[in-house]
Amino acid sequence: MNNTKDIDFLLTLENVIASRRGARIEGSYTAKLFAAGTARIAQKVGEEGVELALASVQGHKDEILLEASDLIYHVLVMLHTHDLSLADVVRELKARHD
Numbered sequence: 001m002n003n004t005k006d007i008d009f010l011l012t013l014e015n016v017i018a019s020r021r022g023a024r025i026e027g028s029y030t031a032k033l034f035a036a037g038t039a040r041i042a043q044k045v046g047e048e049g050v051e052l053a054l055a056s057v058q059g060h061k062d063e064i065l066l067e068a069s070d071l072i073y074h075v076l077v078m079l080h081t082h083d084l085s086l087a088d089v090v091r092e093l094k095a096r097h098d
Helices: 004-020 029-036 038-058 061-081 086-097
Strands: none
Touching: 004 029, 004 061, 004 086, 029 038, 029 061, 038 061, 061 086
16 A cells, blocks of 8 residues: 555544544444443454454455454554554554664
8 A cells, every 4th residue: 555645544534533532423433432431442452353363364355354444443443542543553663663
């Protein structure tokens, strides 16, 4: 994925997720997830991680893509629950690379 605009969408998604925290928006899965609390968010991250791993073992690219997308979304929600961001993750990865 070399398209910067595609990667930039993660920042857009992160902003949408942040805007849903503490909001009561009817029909918003993200707002509902935040309201359910940290344990539920952690459960979803675990579920999506397992589903991604199983899809990988089965080698179904479409399923891998769907589950990876779900996992990344739920990780972003979890990060915001702890007042962390994608930028914080990038800084950590860069520090490990140096």
